[in-house]
Amino acid sequence: MPEELLRAQNLEKHFPVTKGLVLMKTVGHVRAVDGVDFTINTGETMGLVGESGCGKTTTSKLLLRLENPTGGQIYLEGEDIQTFTGSKFKEYRTQVQAVFQDPWSSLSPRMKVKDIVSEALVVNRDVTQKDAYDRVKEVMEQVGLAPEQAELYPHEFSGGQRQRIAVASALASSPKLIILDEPVSALDVSIRAQVMNLLVDLQQETGVAFLLVAHNLATVRYMAQQTAVMYLGKIVEHSPTEELYENPLHPYTKALFSAALPAHPDDLGEEIVLVGEVPSPINPPSGCNFHPRCPFAMDRCSVEEPVMKDMGGNHLLSCHLYD
Amino acid sequence: MTEKDTVMEVNDLHTYFFNRRGVTKAVDGVSFSIHEGETLGIVGESGCGKTMTALSLLRLIPKPAARIVSGEILLDGQDLVSLSDSEMREVRGRKISMILQDPQTSLNPVFTIGNQLIEALGARGKRGRKEMVAQAMEGLRNVKVAAPERRLEDYPHQMSGGMKQRVIGAIAVSASPKIIIADEPTTALDVTIQLQYLRLLKEIQAETGLAIIFITHDFGIVARMCDRVAVMYAGRIVEQADVRDLFNKPHHPYTQALMDSVPKMDRTDRLRAIDGQPPPLWDLPEGCRFASRCSNVKDLCRNEYPNTSLLDNNHSVACWMTQTEWNN
Numbered sequence: 001m002p003e004e005l006l007r008a009q010n011l012e013k014h015f016p017v018t019k020g021l022v023l024m025k026t027v028g029h030v031r032a033v034d035g036v037d038f039t040i041n042t043g044e045t046m047g048l049v050g051e052s053g054c055g056k057t058t059t060s061k062l063l064l065r066l067e068n069p070t071g072g073q074i075y076l077e078g079e080d081i082q083t084f085t086g087s088k089f090k091e092y093r094t095q096v097q098a099v100f101q102d103p104w105s106s107l108s109p110r111m112k113v114k115d116i117v118s119e120a121l122v123v124n125r126d127v128t129q130k131d132a133y134d135r136v137k138e139v140m141e142q143v144g145l146a147p148e149q150a151e152l153y154p155h156e157f158s159g160g161q162r163q164r165i166a167v168a169s170a171l172a173s174s175p176k177l178i179i180l181d182e183p184v185s186a187l188d189v190s191i192r193a194q195v196m197n198l199l200v201d202l203q204q205e206t207g208v209a210f211l212l213v214a215h216n217l218a219t220v221r222y223m224a225q226q227t228a229v230m231y232l233g234k235i236v237e238h239s240p241t242e243e244l245y246e247n248p249l250h251p252y253t254k255a256l257f258s259a260a261l262p263a264h265p266d267d268l269g270e271e272i273v274l275v276g277e278v279p280s281p282i283n284p285p286s287g288c289n290f291h292p293r294c295p296f297a298m299d300r301c302s303v304e305e306p307v308m309k310d311m312g313g314n315h316l317l318s319c320h321l322y323d
Numbered sequence: 324m325t326e327k328d329t330v331m332e333v334n335d336l337h338t339y340f341f342n343r344r345g346v347t348k349a350v351d352g353v354s355f356s357i358h359e360g361e362t363l364g365i366v367g368e369s370g371c372g373k374t375m376t377a378l379s380l381l382r383l384i385p386k387p388a389a390r391i392v393s394g395e396i397l398l399d400g401q402d403l404v405s406l407s408d409s410e411m412r413e414v415r416g417r418k419i420s421m422i423l424q425d426p427q428t429s430l431n432p433v434f435t436i437g438n439q440l441i442e443a444l445g446a447r448g449k450r451g452r453k454e455m456v457a458q459a460m461e462g463l464r465n466v467k468v469a470a471p472e473r474r475l476e477d478y479p480h481q482m483s484g485g486m487k488q489r490v491i492g493a494i495a496v497s498a499s500p501k502i503i504i505a506d507e508p509t510t511a512l513d514v515t516i517q518l519q520y521l522r523l524l525k526e527i528q529a530e531t532g533l534a535i536i537f538i539t540h541d542f543g544i545v546a547r548m549c550d551r552v553a554v555m556y557a558g559r560i561v562e563q564a565d566v567r568d569l570f571n572k573p574h575h576p577y578t579q580a581l582m583d584s585v586p587k588m589d590r591t592d593r594l595r596a597i598d599g600q601p602p603p604l605w606d607l608p609e610g611c612r613f614a615s616r617c618s619n620v621k622d623l624c625r626n627e628y629p630n631t632s633l634l635d636n637n638h639s640v641a642c643w644m645t646q647t648e649w650n651n
Contacts, residue, residue, distance in 0.1 A: 052513055188540070189540050191596075193595065260514060264570050265570055271518070273522065
């Protein structure tokens, strides 16, 4: 039985929409994340897929505590992270790290690689600079770079190498969870495979868990043990990855899969073309969020909000079609 | 398949940049042709020269740093390389149009959509304003923009990315060109919107018989959209074939490696990564440009660039492996 590392419970983040400058009035809320539950297990990868604006990035910001939730809790090994303060909070920062999409903007151009990689240690663990550099050498080798290269600046590296540096700096504090926000989409096709293989190897070596935020379904298939599909701030389907890819149930998941590009000109499968675009999260549709675009919408879909049900084998689904 | 008319033929095109670093050979001997109603995909990684090839076709390469050094671009038998700047203006938009990657930056934010559509129509010849408004509306309707009469008054920021890309599509086809060059037009779009857009392009193509040159790094898009494919590496086309031939039997080691390095929806076995980096275009090796990353490399590869050999069914490859001397 895999061990639970992090659990989000009914997680919510509503951003106020305000009007006026001096006498600010709240006229509505952007429901970026609207009641999300999931569990990430130790040493496993959870994939989070969905289109832009579905709340993937806000969810990862909440886990990093870069944003505070407006409702719900996040537990790391059973402890509510909102209660962390002072040194406990600094410790949390070393436990949960992140790698972002664009290695051209996520690394400071004015810092040497060794200082970028050791920063999380020096700031959060009060390690002396010298001890930190020893750790830098270790992680540089782990990510496939030469330890001497730590003396260089980021501009002296190629895109794939920069992403390796970003991974090294996330890894320096031996975290339990790394949030990977589109870690390969800014890289060239031939380099993507290098970085994805590296991440899979590191997970096996160090037992770190990943939350993989991505829009490329094949990337998630390759790396994640379980996958959650988000639409407009909610998780609509969540299941072990293999089961989800072989047997997608939610109409949105099906549409997403059918929109994925084929690997061969002859495997153009059934195409579900969705009409229209994702509605505004300020005034989400009533009932099921997806009903205005759903090809199978029924009367009750616009009235009644579906609840998450287990369809067997941990395949969670929120859709009226399968009642 | 019936033989269709060749719309454009590019022969041995060279576009070089001249700067302090020396000569950067962005496009270094590229040849291809494209027929009416056909979609040609040009695939490659960043810096392989695919965008510079596209810009060369429109003669929009950055001046004075870059220059078309040699080669010819024949459109309806007319060589675009030898045209004067004012003659070239007549070609752009009317015979060849372009759709760029980022819809946020290719529309002017301070003019309405209608204004920009009418500007494109106006460049085609003077007509009455009323007529042009009607045509602009028709254009929007063709790209499936809902309620075009209201949308004409909108500014670009009032539209979503997918909608903007449709408007750009409408501008591109407004003068009924023969060729559209689409440079990664869906990279900035979400997957479900991408599918809508790719289908729309196919529909427009089926109606008008226009040829599309699709520039992309994604083999998925190639499989979805293209009839023929050219794979570019370090400024040259290394393999060119009909789309099914290329997917069924890629010959060039780079094409094979690139296809293997893409994760698939139905497989989780370890990805084969291509080690190393492409060579810098200002310091190219003498032999095959892929030699340093190729797993089958031999001495010959490092010393001499392979000729392009033609296999059956118009499948051409530039690799020593496919040539007879290799086996001896």
